[in-house]
Amino acid sequence: MKFWRTPLDIDQLKIPKGDVHILEERCKGCGFCVEYCPKGVLKLSDKFNSKGYHPPVVIKPGECVNCDLCEMICPDFAIFCLRVEEVNKEVASES
Amino acid sequence: MSTSVEPAVKKEHPMEKILRMDRIPHIWCPTCGLGTVVTALATALDESEIDLNKVAIVSGIGCTGRVAGYMKLDSFHTTHGRAIPFAFGMHVARPDLKTIVFSGDGDLVSIGGNHLIHTARRNADLMVICVNNFIYAMTGGQVAPTTPITAKSSTSPFGNFEHPFNLPLLAASSGAVYVARWTALHIRRLTKAFKEALNKRGFSFVEVIAPCSTLYARRNKLGTGLDLMKFYHDNCVIKHGCDLKEVDIDYQSKIIVGKFVDIEKPTYIDCLNKGYKQVFGDKYKPYGGGDGNNGN
Amino acid sequence: MKAKPENVLTGSHYLDGNHASAEGAIAAGCRFFGGYPITPSTEIAERISQRFPRIGGIFVQMEDELASMAAILGASNGGVKSMSCTSGPGFSLMMENFGLGIMMETPCVLVNVQRGGPSTGLPTLPGQADMMQARWGSHGDYEVIALAPDSPQESFELTIHAFNLSEKYRMPVLIMTDECVGHMTEKVVIPSADEIDLVERKYTDKKPGEAWPYEWNGKSIPPMLPVGKGYKFHITGLTHDEKGYPVINAEAQEKNVRQLIDKVKKNADDIIWLEEWDTDGADIIVMSYGISSRVARPAIAKARADGIKIGQIRMITVWPFPEKRIRELAGKVKAMVMVELNHGQVYLEMDRCAAGQCVTAVVGHSGGTVHKPDDIYKVIKDVVK
Ligand SMILES: Cc1ncc(C[n+]2csc(CCOP(=O)(O)OP(=O)(O)O)c2C)c(N)n1
Numbered sequence: 093m094k095f096w097r098t099p100l101d102i103d104q105l106k107i108p109k110g111d112v113h114i115l116e117e118r119c120k121g122c123g124f125c126v127e128y129c130p131k132g133v134l135k136l137s138d139k140f141n142s143k144g145y146h147p148p149v150v151i152k153p154g155e156c157v158n159c160d161l162c163e164m165i166c167p168d169f170a171i172f173c174l175r176v177e178e179v180n181k182e183v184a185s186e187s
Numbered sequence: 188m189s190t191s192v193e194p195a196v197k198k199e200h201p202m203e204k205i206l207r208m209d210r211i212p213h214i215w216c217p218t219c220g221l222g223t224v225v226t227a228l229a230t231a232l233d234e235s236e237i238d239l240n241k242v243a244i245v246s247g248i249g250c251t252g253r254v255a256g257y258m259k260l261d262s263f264h265t266t267h268g269r270a271i272p273f274a275f276g277m278h279v280a281r282p283d284l285k286t287i288v289f290s291g292d293g294d295l296v297s298i299g300g301n302h303l304i305h306t307a308r309r310n311a312d313l314m315v316i317c318v319n320n321f322i323y324a325m326t327g328g329q330v331a332p333t334t335p336i337t338a339k340s341s342t343s344p345f346g347n348f349e350h351p352f353n354l355p356l357l358a359a360s361s362g363a364v365y366v367a368r369w370t371a372l373h374i375r376r377l378t379k380a381f382k383e384a385l386n387k388r389g390f391s392f393v394e395v396i397a398p399c400s401t402l403y404a405r406r407n408k409l410g411t412g413l414d415l416m417k418f419y420h421d422n423c424v425i426k427h428g429c430d431l432k433e434v435d436i437d438y439q440s441k442i443i444v445g446k447f448v449d450i451e452k453p454t455y456i457d458c459l460n461k462g463y464k465q466v467f468g469d470k471y472k473p474y475g476g477g478d479g480n481n482g483n
Numbered sequence: 484m485k486a487k488p489e490n491v492l493t494g495s496h497y498l499d500g501n502h503a504s505a506e507g508a509i510a511a512g513c514r515f516f517g518g519y520p521i522t523p524s525t526e527i528a529e530r531i532s533q534r535f536p537r538i539g540g541i542f543v544q545m546e547d548e549l550a551s552m553a554a555i556l557g558a559s560n561g562g563v564k565s566m567s568c569t570s571g572p573g574f575s576l577m578m579e580n581f582g583l584g585i586m587m588e589t590p591c592v593l594v595n596v597q598r599g600g601p602s603t604g605l606p607t608l609p610g611q612a613d614m615m616q617a618r619w620g621s622h623g624d625y626e627v628i629a630l631a632p633d634s635p636q637e638s639f640e641l642t643i644h645a646f647n648l649s650e651k652y653r654m655p656v657l658i659m660t661d662e663c664v665g666h667m668t669e670k671v672v673i674p675s676a677d678e679i680d681l682v683e684r685k686y687t688d689k690k691p692g693e694a695w696p697y698e699w700n701g702k703s704i705p706p707m708l709p710v711g712k713g714y715k716f717h718i719t720g721l722t723h724d725e726k727g728y729p730v731i732n733a734e735a736q737e738k739n740v741r742q743l744i745d746k747v748k749k750n751a752d753d754i755i756w757l758e759e760w761d762t763d764g765a766d767i768i769v770m771s772y773g774i775s776s777r778v779a780r781p782a783i784a785k786a787r788a789d790g791i792k793i794g795q796i797r798m799i800t801v802w803p804f805p806e807k808r809i810r811e812l813a814g815k816v817k818a819m820v821m822v823e824l825n826h827g828q829v830y831l832e833m834d835r836c837a838a839g840q841c842v843t844a845v846v847g848h849s850g851g852t853v854h855k856p857d858d859i860y861k862v863i864k865d866v867v868k
């Protein structure tokens with residue numbers, strides 16, 4: 093994560109980090125999650141689920157900020173994101 | 188940097204506690220927006236920390252009408268157009284519950300239009316979610332009282348030439364105390380609107396513009412539901428509190444969204460209690476409804 | 484369970500059938516009424532609107548009869564005994580959600596104070612021509628329960644009975660009265676609360692998560708699930724399974740419709756209520772219901788004075804039709820005559836059940852007034868020839 097200046101409270105700041113879960117069999121390949129993920133974490137895969145749809149795959153696993161947008165916009169309850177804790181130190185060291 | 192750390196919680200979709208998972212997958216088409224609107228309601232219910240045992244949901248008939256069947260709440264799938272009066276009866280019998288109506292544009296404003304205006308007039312404490320997909324979807328894409336002028340449908344094959352309803356104007360002028368319009372794309376604002384409506388005492392009305400990919404989009408060669416979502420992105424203008432005469436929707440042009448009305452007004456039951464109290468004095472026991480036991 | 488004393492206007496009153504019906508509803512514990520004014524039923528709504536505010540009930544004049552019927556189903560599912568009243572044109576509108584009540588198996592009571600039809604017909608004058616509409620007026624295949632009082636006293640009693648049947652069999656119950664009974668004022672004796680038996684709703688005794696709204700077992704009526712208690716159940720007007728979930732196939736349809744039909748058919752003996760006079764050894768039986776059964780009496784007396792062995796049946800329940808009894812009697816008598824204010828609706832059922840075992844006839848009438856006893860007498864004389 094880049095900041096235009098180092099925040100004063102950088103040692104306390106937590107950049108949320110998420111772990112995306114895709115329930116492939118529920119997915120209908122609408123692409124909403126892919127289109128609206130602010131971090132470009134997802135892409136529709138080439139593989140088919142048993143209903144013949146292309147579920148998304150995570151292409152940038154480290155980039156997910158756990159914003160839940162994919163989860164909220166998915167019309168098929170097929171994707172959700174869980175917060176991964178304890179990543180603040182790494183964020184700080186990267187900046 | 189760390190790769191994904193296994194979360195301690197069970198990996199189930201967070202909305203599973205509010206959805207009837209034994210009925211998922213739902214019947215809706217790929218790129219239909221209905222599921223998104225359901226997630227918004229589920230999230231609003233979850234975040235508002237309302238007791239889910241005390242929420243009832245009522246739907247009419249249509250693709251949207253199927254929502255009641257997917258929510259893990261006391262849920263009632265009624266007849267075409269009659270969700271509001273059924274919900275009104277439920278509400279009056281059980282004012283201790285929050286009763287939500289979730290139905291389609293055809294259901295609520297065509298066949299059920301009279302019930303909508305009268306229940307808004309009474310300011311019954313109901314929350315009404317109207318999914319406007321501009322069409323009668325369930326029956327194969329016929330023209331609706333919300334179909335924009337020139338839009339095609341199976342019964343307006345050359346385009347619709349009737350004036351459509353302006354739903355926020357209709358609801359507000361009938362007496363609704365909370366009126367908002369969002370699209371399925373405005374997922375966070377929509378969720379917030381649902382939360383506000385859940386907490387509102389009185390008749391709240393939230394219009395949600397949502398893609399019907401299979402019928403509306405296809406018949407009008409507008410692409411998929413995703414294309415409609417992109418259209419909303421490019422064409423929605425947020426104007427909170429704007430003059431409702433301005434919020435008409437023309438075919439494939441600007442859509443004004445926002446929170447239009449948020450006022451306080453005594454509810455149907457408040458008014459009864461106040462009126463009878465004046466007439467009968469202290470002898471009058473304010474009506475609070477049944478407790479689930481007969482003859483309360 | 485007994486009625487609550489505060490709900491019962493114990494004593495002797497002069498009431499018309501409509502007011503008596505309203506008192507019956509209150510005594511039965513009805514606390515939600517949704518209706519739309521229509522002659523000649525309005526007095527029921529008026530009395531309820533007068534009485535409810537002081538006893539914790541809610542009367543709502545709805546926007547129309549479509550809404551009225553839907554609202555009483557909503558209120559009943561909310562756990563409150565609910566009722567509406569109407570007449571011809573409103574009855575037509577209510578048929579839509581009457582069907583929903585049948586399908587959802589929701590208890591409630593609907594009074595049709597019949598007037599002359601079709602269409603707007605005779606708003607202020609009697610008819611009994613909605614009887615087949617009561618039986619078949621909503622689409623689809625189902626059974627109904629319909630009661631027909633012949634006096635204000637019975638309007639009171641049958642309204643309580645209708646609530647009891649609706650809770651017992653978990654379905655809407657019809658009271659098919661008529662303008663004459665609705666507007667006739669007579670002495671009505673309202674007993675004390677402890678003399679009034681009420682059937683209260685049976686809710687499941689299972690815990691949330693273990694109970695479904697339609698646990699059909701082919702024998703007993705499945706208990707309902709209460710709202711607001713965590714059962715989070717689903718019910719629908721679509722064909723459904725025991726869980727209340729829609730299932731769109733022939734197998735589910737068979738099970739669902741069978742339940743709606745069987746619960747009435749298999750309990751017909753419990754539901755059917757007839758009054759019989761001199762039917763044993765009779766040559767002729769005059770059948771009727773509601774006001775017509777009173778009008779038939781002088782004609783029957785006159786025929787008896789002529790030496791004709793004549794009996795009478797008054798149907799207190801018209802639906803389900805007393806098939807068994809009619810078949811049985813038809814084998815013993817020479818003729819059966821139906822008297823009703825239409826041109827032979829319930830007659831069709833009587834004739835079907837008689838199945839050629841005896842002569843049948845109807846004393847028909849277009850409505851607007853009651854039969855002249857002489858017209859009934861003439862038909863009786865005709866059939867004995
Ligand atoms: C009395 C009645 N008339 C017609 C229908 C057929 N019907 C079912 S759904 C529907 C339209 C639904 O449109 P809408 O409410 O916009 O819901 P959508 O399917 O678009 O979500 C119609 C006309 C019906 N079920 N009942």
Ligand code: SF4
Pocket residue numbers: 110112128129130131132133134155156157158159160161162163173
């Ligand atoms: S939670 Fe947000 S950042 Fe992560 S994948 Fe979903 S949309 Fe993208």
Ligand code: SF4
Pocket residue numbers: 118119120121122123124125126147148165166167168169170171
């Ligand atoms: S939004 Fe849901 S259904 Fe659509 S592609 Fe993503 S996971 Fe699949």
Ligand code: SF4
Pocket residue numbers: 214215216218219220221250251320324325398399400401402403
């Ligand atoms: S027909 Fe339209 S509204 Fe109905 S499920 Fe399909 S996309 Fe959705």
Ligand SMILES: [Mg+2]
Pocket residue numbers: 249291292293318319320321322323324331
């Ligand atoms: Mg629609």
